[in-house]
Amino acid sequence: MADRATNESRSKISLIVMKLLHEIGINKKTRKWRRYVWTQHETLLSSINTHETGNGKKMFVFGSQIEGSTTPGLKSDLDLVHLADIFSVRSVQDADTNPGYYKLQLLDSFTMEAMHARPFATVSSTSLAIDRTQRIVLNASFFFYSDATEIHGPAATVSHGDLIDDFIVAVRVATRTQEDISWLLRPRQNTWITQNDLEYFLEKDLFLAPVGNPLSSERHLEWRLSFTVIERELMWRLNNTQISCCVLMKMINKCFITPAVGKCVSSYHCKTLLFHLIDNTDVGFWKPSNLLTCLNLMLKTLSIWVESGFCPNYFITNENMFLGKIHGQLRTRLHSVLVNLIEQDFKYLTQIGCDGLGQALSEACSRHHIQPDAIHVLLEGFQRRKDCDVQSGVAISFVISSVFSSYTKLLHFGEMAALRTLMQVYPTCSTVLQDVVPVLTALVCSHFGSQLASSRIATINMNCRDMEMAHMFLLFGTNSDVTAGNLKLAGFYLKLGYASLAEEVLISVDQNFGHFVSAVSFVEPMPCKMETNYKVVSEEMTTDKIFKSCIALSVIYLPSEIHCILPPLCFEMFRSVGADPDLRDPQKDYWYDWGVVDARPYMYFLQHQTYSVLGMETHRMVALQNLAWSITQERIRHRETCLNLLAYCLRQEGLVNPALKCLLLSLEVKPEHNAAVWQIVDMFTQIYNNQTVF
Structure with a gap:
């Protein structure tokens, strides 16, 4: 009887958690949106690159964003793969090369023969190297982004403000081997992948990413076989319960595992774990009322893998994904964390901070005693706050x-x-x-x-x-x-x-x-x-x-549009004249030579200018007040430019002192690369010459 009550309670909590996850984006509609938008992003940039360069440079988007296995609180980064099709190469393996790893030997561009170096020869290009058998191969360590802030396997993490991108340079696999397709042929308890899928998946691209085996003496020359395109396809096939399990594992990793042992478990480990478990369970196991049981199975399996020190790659099962990442005392501490979570019997879920999930779950369970017929009612307030937002x-x-x-x-x-x-x-x-x-x-x-x-x-x-x-x-x-x-x-x-x-x-x-x-x-x-x-x-x-x-x-004006805009925006195009060039990042600050202004303040500025010409005094003053109000709003991106526009309008009204205060405030907002200095010079020049302001 106690087991039955426990199972009923677990099912009720499972349904509540599913509902909560639904409201923070783990639902078919949001997953569809993510897939639509990032597929659009991928296709568009690849098409533009093709017409710009003529070489058909391809770009792929991978990871949690396009798969739909993330929430706003997880703050998942964006995985971008760029194909490096600038060399003619063939993949080769040595007798002692680990499964899933290759070297890329350079081919002669005319004869397409494999290239070897003479004894004691060297190569002048940093993108090439000579291996121990005198083959000329691509140097994997060369293919990293120079401005990367972190390196995780083949990914170079580059930060752009709050947006974080993981860039990976890869090479397309030209021919398939038995190693590439063996994962399709193995027996499965679940029928989510069938023999009919063989031809479909064989048409999908495979990549080689620049990361070597941690134990290899030539790891800097090795490239790892990557099934990212197929992984993405598999993630798109998952039902909401399976995706929810994956998301909960990521939340557990973020809230409990990482604080205790650091970033040793990745979202890729969670995804691999899920794929293996789906293979070895029935289709009916992955249903909403069984969510917590599914999650418990994932934690127990991960605990077993950590205890044994072996995490099998889903596609190449004899490759250990823990190699070089989880070992020694770290493995012991990680196993202890997992055992502790399993013994808590899901109480830890109320401590998950991502997206307010834990607090919402705690309130739902304590106030309504987990009545299944009241689930929709008790979550209605949470839905109003979260769903559409x-x-x-x-x-x-x-x-x-x-x-x-x-x-x-x-x-x-x-x-x-x-x-x-x-x-x-x-x-x-x-x-x-x-x-x-x-x-x-x-x-x-x-x-x-x-x-x-x-x-x-x-x-x-x-x-x-x-x-x-x-x-x-x-x-x-x-x-x-x-x-x-x-x-x-x-x-x-x-x-x-x-x-x-x-x-x-x-x-x-x-x-x-x-x-x-x-x-x-x-x-x-x-x-x-x-x-x-x-x-x-x-x-x-x-x-x-x-x-x-x-x-x-x-609104963006390029320098070539300078004669089609009003004076204050002309000043903006010269914001960097005389400024310290070292304070300008060419990757992020390329727009400093443009005139850029937020839409709403610019609308009020144009209204002020228009009503000044038309002689509509009341409307002009209302526009000026609206312009001043709009600058105080939270979501203004170019506040210094808007302050400069307001100062220009105040000068037209003859309010020199308030105009100067606006310009000085603008310089406080952005001390460097600010066109306010030009308005100040212009204003004092006109005062000195006793001229009429524009």
């Missing part, structure tokens, strides 16, 4: 991230080249890409129209045909998002003296700038917080629709 936040954040790299990359190689690339990509691209190419095209068209108008204004050659073409491109650019394209169009009208047209555009932008519109800057790697937007979740919106209804991009 997480799902729409995940959707919007990842959509923006997928477009971010492509947009900045396109801007770097010129507007016409960017348009040409997009026009070449779109007709042949997949359905996944057809959602995002229109957004990128509109953004680039907006730049091109502004650039064309700027060139004509600079030469005082207001050719009607050219200006009409510029206007056409700017109009097309309004299809990018809620605000950016329209604000550039309004600025264009204002620059040419069409204040009434600018007012019409600004009224429309103000009306569309609703509560659920998220302000985003493309010159930062990832938005900090996203507005909750129920439409994103309920309507399963595409990238194109998300940008047009939910995103307010910061």
Whole structure:
């Protein structure tokens, strides 16, 4: 009877935990979103690289983000694999080479024969080396990113503010061996992989990643066989219970194992453990009411592996994944931690801090005595707080991230080249890409129209045909998002003296700038917080629709557009003149020569300028007050630029002292690379000359 009660209680708690995980993103809809967005990101960057370089450089996205096996609290990094197809090589093994490891011998580019070095010869290239049998091979240690902050196996961790990327350079496997397919042929209790899948998985890419066996004397020359593409496919096949187990193991690792013994257990160990257990259990075992039993089995199996010191690779079972990572006293301490967790009988779940899971579970169990018919009611408050916030936040954040790299990359190689690339990509691209190419095209068209108008204004050659073409491109650019394209169009009208047209555009932008519109800057790697937007979740919106209804991009002006913008933004393009170049990171600060401003403050700035021209005093002062208010908001990304715009408006109002205070405050916000210094110089020059402010 006691066992029956325990089993019933375990089933009830399992259902509660499943419900809680559902509300923080472990559900079909969020997993679908993650897969859609990161597949889009992968395909888009690969397509742009192909048209930019002509060499078909391929990029892959792997890991928890695209698999859907993460939550916001886990803060999983992004795994990016770049194929290094710049050498002609063949994979070779020595008699004593461990399973799953190879050397890559260089082939002659003309004869395609394997290359050997003469005795006592050396190679001049750091990317090559000579092994003990005189073969010329690729030097695996060369293929790491120089700005990596950490190295984990083949992955080089690179930080970009709050965003962390794991970069891996890999080589595609040209031919298959028996070692590559043996995992498909072994018997399984579970039928999740069948003989019919053999041909499907044989078509998937295999890679060699630059990491050697820890015990090898030539580990710096060895490359490990990687099944990451197949792993991703397998993760996509898992049901919600299996994914939930994987996520709980990652949370346990983060909250209990890592603090006790350090980062010796990785998410890859958790995934490997799950694959092995699915193979050896029935399909019916992995159901929601059995979640805690499944989790207990994972902990016990991991404990056995740690005690024996052997973790079998799922694809090459005689490869030990604990080798070089878990041994000696560390192994003893890790085993003790796992045994302690197992003996707690799931009480540790209430201590999990990720995403507030432990606290929510504790409250649910204590207040309602785990009544199954009350599960939905007791979690209703938690659902309201988490459900839409997480799902729409995940959707919007990842959509923006997928477009971010492509947009900045396109801007770097010129507007016409960017348009040409997009026009070449779109007709042949997949359905996944057809959602995002229109957004990128509109953004680039907006730049091109502004650039064309700027060139004509600079030469005082207001050719009607050219200006009409510029206007056409700017109009097309309004299809990018809620605000950016329209604000550039309004600025264009204002620059040419069409204040009434600018007012019409600004009224429309103000009306569309609703509560659920998220302000985003493309010159930062990832938005900090996203507005909750129920439409994103309920309507399963595409990238194109998300940008047009939910995103307010910061407005970007390139140096080639300088004659098409108002004076204060011109100053922004010279923010780095005279500044210490050592304080500028070329990887992150490439935008310092651009004029970049947040959408909402820029809208109020343009309103102030427009109503000044139209002589609408009340509207002008309201716009000025709104501009001052908008700068105080939490999510402003370019606060110093907005303060500079406010100072410019105050100068126009004759309020010199408040304007100076704004500029000094701007310098406090960003002491270096700040255009406020130019406004201060300009202001004092005009005071000295007793001239009228602009």
